[in-house]
Each structure stands twice: as structure tokens, then as C-alpha cells.
Amino acid sequence: MSKPNHLFTKGKRILLGLLVSTPALAGDDWSFSGFASLGAGRVEDSAYTYMDYSGEEWSYESDSAFGLHARGNLAERLSVTLQVVSRGHNWDDTAEFEPELDWLFLSYQLDSEWRVRLGRMRTPHYLYSETVDVGYSYVWVRPPVDVYSPLLAPFSNFDGFDVAWITDWRDLTIDLQLLAGHMERSRDSLNIEVEPMVGGNLTVQKGEVTLRYGLIFDRTDIEVDAYKEAESTYRAAASIDPLFAEIADAHSADDAWYRYQTLGARWEHGDFALIGEVFDIQNLDEGYTNNANGWYTSLQYRLGKFTPYCVAGQFTDNFNEEMEDDIQASYAIVPVGYYAALDNLRATSLAVVSGLNYEQNTWTVGVRYELLSNLSLKGEWQYFEFAYGSSGQMQQQTGDATQSTSLTTFVLDLVF
């Protein structure tokens, strides 16, 4: 496991070395650009929070981000690209506004259709995954949460390589990207490691219509400290009945193959655009599972400098359903009252599972206004509705919450 990490660290050093040690390159060989977003938002109901937005007051970090991008030509057809991004809110353990290396890769153009890249890259899960932080590049305040969910945030970039084939066939334009690599992230008490990550995506455009299909397989190890203890207690109870061994297995998230599938479509007709994406995440192995699926449909229409839009979407998270069934079944074998420790643990496990099984629907209306040629202002109102007594992708702060709330956000997006 440590070997590729080491290799990448070494590669990163070489790349950074190239960047700082080539002052002799002419100015024309380097280009620098960047982007910035300043956001402000507030949740309607103080029972919920989303990112750093709450019902208490307006807050300004969650949609704020700054990025710097540099690209240098090292030789004919060979270039290096670097992008550092500082975000006001991170879904992993990165501190607020701590700069992160999102892109650092060498790119080589083999011929007019084939290109290879090596280094750190954003994981191209969905249509806008690679520019999620660049608000200027899309119409919304942020890409629809039902597909661009926090669940995937720890997987946002990877170290590895990709091969791209960009061509035309009859009146179709075709983009094929194949990738392989690994990633490692930590989030809350979770340590996530993916090795290998393999997959690709195919984008076909014909006239006004673009279709994209993506497929990625990740071999994932998820380490959760709290689960380890539970796992060993259940493992010990296996001497009472083998069913507890199965419950113990469901706490182990090691070495599981996950399949990420997505289908996206975009139809643009003059000032009108219709965009939709659907995704499905499945654990292909037994045991611990965190499956999810969702979709959104977005409609926009440009009227001069204004682009009003509306979005509808749904997200479903299925967490360890098998474990829930097994625990319920275990009450027939060992009823409550025999072992206090086991009773407490089973109750806790069921509460955790039900908290992570949720469904949400969202409806969004918003407008983008072009202030300057490189500056836009957006305002958006997003209504969340939660099923199964859950709080969807929001965090619930108090027990007596209603089953819906809304989030209002304004954001200024700049590119330079």
C-alpha cells in the first residue's frame, strides 16, 4: 500500500522541483489564472445545519473558495498543470481555508486525438465534478446536492493516470477518458483508502445534445474507530450464536469493491438548457454497505444578463440494511435482558443504522446575474424534504425538527 504513496510523493517532489527550477522558461510558456467565490447562506429552521450554514445567523464560509491555477509548457506537447484551492468548508478533516493541491499533473499529447496525464487529478465522477469549486463554470450556486453529495467529497481527487481520446465520428464528438489510481482521505473518525480506483467515462455530443456515462470501481478500506469496538463485542458473542459473527462482519468495511455508475444528459437549445444526472453507488461485496442513489433535473433559461433556473432532485442512502435485519433477528435468539452490554450495543447499532438510512427530496429555484464579463452573482432558495424521520444530508441539531426546511444562499463568482 505504501509503495505507490511513496512513488507519488517522489513524483510530486520532481514536479514541484520542475516548477520552481525553470525560471529560464519564457513568460509565454506559463499561464496563470484563478477563481474565487464568496458565499453567504442561512438555513430557515434552527433545528438543522448544512455545511456551516445554520438557522441562527448568516454565515459566509461554506460556499467561499479561492483557487490558483498554473500551466507551463515543458517541451513540445508536454505540459505541467497545478491548481491549489482553499475552501471555507471541507467535508474531510482539512481545516477551513487550508490550501489543498487539487491538480498537479504532467500531460503529454501523443497525437491530435490521444492524451495521457500523470499525477494528481480531480475524480471525474459527474458532469461538473472537476469544477465543483469553480462556481463561475455552472449556473447554480453549487451543483445539485442530490448527485454532488457530501458522500463523495472524500473521493474528490486521486493520484494516478488517465488516458483521454478526443475525436469526431460523423457528426458526433466523442470524449473517452480512462483512469486508474489511488486515494487516501480522512473524514471525522473515518479513514478511507481506495486502491485501486479504475474506470472511465464516455461523453458523446450530437448537435444540441450531450450524453455522458461514467463507471468507476473502487476497492475501498474504511476504518471507523467506533465500529472496531462494536465489531469485537459482536465477534465475542458469536460463541452464543453464529448470527453475531455476521453482524460483526457487517461492521468491517475493509477490502470492499464499490461500483459508481452515472448517466448524465444535457440539452441546450439557444438560451434554454435542460440538464439531468442520475447515479448509483453499490457495494459489490458482502458485509458493511453504504449504497446510495440519486438524481436531479435542472432547467434554465437565459434572459439577457439573467438566467433563472429550477432544479428537482432526490437522494437515497442505504446503510447496512442487512445488519439491521440480522440485529432484529438476533432478538429471537438472545432476547433483551440476558446481557446488558450486548443489549446496549444492539440498541446503539440500530440507532446508527436508522440515522444513516435516509431519503431526501429537494426543490430549488435561483437566478444567476452576469455582473461583469468575469463576475456573476447568484441567489438560490432550496427546499429540503426528508423521509423516514431522517434529516437527509443536513445535520439535525434538535430532536423536535420538522420534516422539511430550506436553505437560502447568495454567491459571487469570479474568474481571472
Add this chain to the structure above:
Amino acid sequence: MTGHTARTVPLLILLALLQLWSGSARADIAIIVHPQNPLTNLTEEDLKKIFLGRLPLFPQTGQEIHPLDLPEEHTTFADFYRRVLQLDGTKLKRYRAYYLFSGRGRLPAGANSVVEMIRKVSEDTAAIGYVDAAHVSDKTRTLLILRTNPEAPRPDTQARQGKAATTP
């Protein structure tokens, strides 16, 4: 591909186009390259792909292309993108933000003026740029002439509007 052909073909095209479109009120746009660029012709489709960033190497020669842009405020800039890509400033900017920050490649380098555009093209065999056809200089070679008449778009331009609308 002799020097003779390289010089006469675009000249003939130029003359033919000038004759055909002499009635047009708007300025035509000349696509210019270095005089020693071996390319003799370029389709409008290839031109579109070059400025969208989808064609990084010159067809036939395999040399890396260095496209150049006039400033956004320049009338020829807007005319060029409306004519070739059917994109206005806003859509183009959004497409380019997506293209650049998703690590797909580089954007055209900038030339501050027509004179600088001509100078940069005349100094770089891999450069390609565009100027008002009335301002073509002997320092560069014209590969293609585009007619610009935004007041009266042709019906087929309307129909093809979505073709280049890869704006996210």
C-alpha cells in the same frame, strides 16, 4: 506541398471570397498563420475545434498549435466567436472556465492589439490568429477568410447553434 501551392491556393480563395462577399457591410475575418507554416488549408470545423481546445495539434503536420486571441473588448473578438462557434461572450467565458479549471488544456494566449497579433503570428510558426481581413499584413499568411454578418445570420447558422454550445 510546394511553396507555390501554399501561396496561390489561399490567395485564390481570398480573391473568390472577396468577390462573393464584397456586398457585405461587416468586415470579413482573416485566419492568419506564420508564412512558413506548411498548412495550406484549414476547414472551418478544424478552426472551431482549435479555439474550443479540442484540436491541440495542426492537422497534417502534428505541430502543437498556439492559438491567439484579441482582447475581449475588440469587435473582431466578438465577431470571430459568434461566427465560428456561435457563442457570445458569456457562454464562451463559462465554457472556458470549465475547460481550463477542469485541467483539459490551455486557453489561447492574448494579443493586445491587431499589430501585436500580427507580430506574434509572424514570430511563431505554430501560431494561429484572426484579424479583420482589411488589416492583413505581408508578415503573415492567410489560411481562411470568414464572412461576418451578425445582423443577418444565415438560416443554417441558426440551425447549427447548438453544435458548438458545449457551454456547461
